[in-house]
Amino acid sequence: MADAKIRIKNLYKIFGNKPDQVMHLVRQGVSKQELLDEHKHVLGLSDINIDIPAKRIHVIMGLSGSGKSTLIRHINRLIEPTDGKVIVDGDDVMEMSSNDLMHFRRFKASMVFQKFALLPHRTVAQNAAYGLTIQGVGEGEAVERSQRWLERVGLGGFEKHFPAQLSGGMQQRVGLARALATDAEILLMDEAFSALDPLIRNDMQGILLDLQKELHKTIVFITHDLDEALRIGDQISILRDGAVIQDGDPQDIIMRPADDYISDFIKDINRGRVIKVSTLMTKAARVSGPKFETTALLEDVLTTLNKSKTDSGAVVDGKGKVVGKITMKDAIQAMARPQRSETGTRYK
Amino acid sequence: MFDFFTEFPDMSRRDLRDFKLAVDGAFRDFSRTNGEAIEAFFDPLLWFLIWLEKLLVATPWPVILIVVGGLAYLGSRSWKLALGSVLSFMLIGYFGMWEDTMSTIALISVATLLCILIGMPLGIWMAKSDRVQSVITPILDVMQTIPIFVYLLPVLMLLGIGKVPGLIAVCVYAMPPMVRLTNLGIRLVDSDVLEAANAFGANDKQKLFGVQIPLALPNIFAGINQTIMMALAMVVIASMIGVRGLGIPVLQAIQNQYLALGFMNGLAIVGLAIIFDRVSQKYGKRLQEHRGGHDHG
Ligand SMILES: Nc1ncnc2c1ncn2[C@@H]1O[C@H](COP(=O)(O)OP(=O)(O)OP(=O)(O)O)[C@@H](O)[C@H]1O
Numbered sequence: 001m002a003d004a005k006i007r008i009k010n011l012y013k014i015f016g017n018k019p020d021q022v023m024h025l026v027r028q029g030v031s032k033q034e035l036l037d038e039h040k041h042v043l044g045l046s047d048i049n050i051d052i053p054a055k056r057i058h059v060i061m062g063l064s065g066s067g068k069s070t071l072i073r074h075i076n077r078l079i080e081p082t083d084g085k086v087i088v089d090g091d092d093v094m095e096m097s098s099n100d101l102m103h104f105r106r107f108k109a110s111m112v113f114q115k116f117a118l119l120p121h122r123t124v125a126q127n128a129a130y131g132l133t134i135q136g137v138g139e140g141e142a143v144e145r146s147q148r149w150l151e152r153v154g155l156g157g158f159e160k161h162f163p164a165q166l167s168g169g170m171q172q173r174v175g176l177a178r179a180l181a182t183d184a185e186i187l188l189m190d191e192a193f194s195a196l197d198p199l200i201r202n203d204m205q206g207i208l209l210d211l212q213k214e215l216h217k218t219i220v221f222i223t224h225d226l227d228e229a230l231r232i233g234d235q236i237s238i239l240r241d242g243a244v245i246q247d248g249d250p251q252d253i254i255m256r257p258a259d260d261y262i263s264d265f266i267k268d269i270n271r272g273r274v275i276k277v278s279t280l281m282t283k284a285a286r287v288s289g290p291k292f293e294t295t296a297l298l299e300d301v302l303t304t305l306n307k308s309k310t311d312s313g314a315v316v317d318g319k320g321k322v323v324g325k326i327t328m329k330d331a332i333q334a335m336a337r338p339q340r341s342e343t344g345t346r347y348k
Numbered sequence: 349m350f351d352f353f354t355e356f357p358d359m360s361r362r363d364l365r366d367f368k369l370a371v372d373g374a375f376r377d378f379s380r381t382n383g384e385a386i387e388a389f390f391d392p393l394l395w396f397l398i399w400l401e402k403l404l405v406a407t408p409w410p411v412i413l414i415v416v417g418g419l420a421y422l423g424s425r426s427w428k429l430a431l432g433s434v435l436s437f438m439l440i441g442y443f444g445m446w447e448d449t450m451s452t453i454a455l456i457s458v459a460t461l462l463c464i465l466i467g468m469p470l471g472i473w474m475a476k477s478d479r480v481q482s483v484i485t486p487i488l489d490v491m492q493t494i495p496i497f498v499y500l501l502p503v504l505m506l507l508g509i510g511k512v513p514g515l516i517a518v519c520v521y522a523m524p525p526m527v528r529l530t531n532l533g534i535r536l537v538d539s540d541v542l543e544a545a546n547a548f549g550a551n552d553k554q555k556l557f558g559v560q561i562p563l564a565l566p567n568i569f570a571g572i573n574q575t576i577m578m579a580l581a582m583v584v585i586a587s588m589i590g591v592r593g594l595g596i597p598v599l600q601a602i603q604n605q606y607l608a609l610g611f612m613n614g615l616a617i618v619g620l621a622i623i624f625d626r627v628s629q630k631y632g633k634r635l636q637e638h639r640g641g642h643d644h645g
């Protein structure tokens with residue numbers, strides 16, 4: 001991708017006493033288990049290559065221990081890599097001097113944490129202003145400037161409270177306001193909503209999507225929850241044992257899971273509510289029958305086609321021009337889970 | 349041959365005597381050449397202590413009572429404690445121990461201040477490096493277990509009898525908890541919060557004053573509290589080497605078997621200890637109120 005904002009290149013991370021000495025084994029493809037059992041090192045990340053486009057939400061998904069937190073912490077270098085590069089706007093973060101890195105963290109990339117990580121002795125207003133005070137903005141001005149972000153996440157009126165007096169959802173809104181207040185272009189979110197109840201999590205996803213429509217930040221979002229990934233991700237990378245096993249947009253991953261692991265991951269989702277018409281349509285210029293937008297969901301297509309007792313419908317773009325055709329047969333087929341053996345061969 | 353096992357094969361008496369003489373001589377020379385310089389080094393401390401003592405003694409007693417009550421209330425936000433403190437001071441004054449008490453408070457204040465000024469940076473340094481911690485911890489152990497008279501000896505040889513050696517004796521004994529608890533407090537700071545500070549680009553100073561010290565404050569306060577308590581416990585010993593205060597009458601009482609005198613002054617020390625302890629503990633608790641307190645508003 002040409003306009004990648006963040007490029008992760010051949011990134012390796014090995015935890016242990018002498019990572020450099022086992023690096024060659026990892027390059028030869030030793031498994032995580034073998035590295036642990038026989039060489040007493042933990043394989044955190046193995047040959048990660050991801051291009052993260054600007055102004056999009058890039059989700060990194062994987063089960064516990066797959067290396068998600070390790071990966072996102074390399075982007076602002078909270079963790080030093082064993083090998084590899086992280087290039088942001090053309091600059092390698094790993095080559096930055098400590099001063100440059102500090103500047104990068106203050107102005108370019110801010111972060112939201114799973115356990116909120118708010119300062120317990122500072123008020124909500126002071127917490128939201130934290131990033132700005134670190135930048136060197138005076139306390140008074142910082143509080144003033146971050147005020148609008150507190151209001152934007154729905155926390156107006158809670159400025160004088162302390163974090164411990166707020167519910168988890170509200171605490172994470174403070175975390176979000178704190179990250180937004182620095183005006184950084186990049187937002188790193190490590191399982192930011194995982195600690196919240198499902199309903200609150202849903203709210204927070206909504207807030208994030210609304211904000212994104214306006215702000216167009218480059219967001220790297222970590223989750224282990226597929227529904228969340230599908231809802232907010234423009235692009236999804238799936239991690240297992242420290243390696244990326246599939247990289248694509250949500251439709252891609254649902255229609256063509258790379259292997260059994262991913263098939264397993266997606267087996268319980270409601271396909272009707274995730275798959276879009278654009279994924280299923282075949283090209284055509286003139287079609288009769290009911291009309292569907294490209295973003296219409298499979299569920300709606302099935303109901304409408306069934307009601308109108310036709311076999312197929314027309315797919316139209318935003319301006320109403322017909323761009324393709326969707327048939328009942330394709331729609332029904334898409335509802336069934338794909339078998340890996342048919343489809344998986346395209347991926348490594 | 350049998351002797352070998354019953355008698356420890358020690359060095360000869362003459363060697364031992366020479367060894368001791370050599371050490372004593374060397375130290376005496378050292379104190380002769382450097383004694384004045386070292387004394388001069390501690391002069392500002394001495395002036396400060398004398399100044400504070402004079403100030404406390406010269407201040408009219410009603411003013412002191414108001415200040416005591418006020419500070420106790422500000423620290424604890426408890427009327428009962430403030431009132432109790434004032435009453436204790438009135439009793440102390442009524443039984444004729446006012447001046448000695450003022451001297452003791454001056455000593456404790458200066459000693460505590462000194463312990464904080466030296467102990468806190470030391471604790472912070474220890475928290476930053478495991479190696480520093482492994483060097484300082486045994487020194488602290490020695491400071492707390494070595495018999496007081498043993499380390500007083502060189503101090504006395506250097507500085508003679510007086511307030512400064514007393515102050516040093518108190519500080520050697522009272523500082524370790526300050527250092528230990530500062531170290532512990534900073535090491536226990538929530539690593540998630542510290543990571544957040546890092547992620548936002550905080551430098552070392554911003555992390556120390558913005559995160560580590562504030563979050564370690566409850567432990568640091570426990571350290572200050574213990575330091576005050578241990579300093580008070582040293583009051584009698586300090587008076588043996590020339591520090592004025594409540595310890596002097598206690599010593600007299602021991603020498604002359606004055607039961608009432610000994611008890612009165614002993615109780616005054618206990619009274620001070622209880623007041624300092626309760627007020628500083630309440631203050632420490634109030635510091636953390638908004639932290640873990642009432643979850644979910
Ligand atoms: N400091 C460390 N020392 C040794 N091993 C580590 C360290 N940090 C992480 N690991 C290991 O690296 C692997 C990846 O950990 P990571 O925390 O990135 O996983 P994760 O995907 O974020 O999991 P979770 O969903 O539990 O947060 C795990 O096997 C973990 O045990």
Ligand SMILES: [Mg+2]
Binds near residue numbers: 070191
């Ligand atoms: Mg994690």
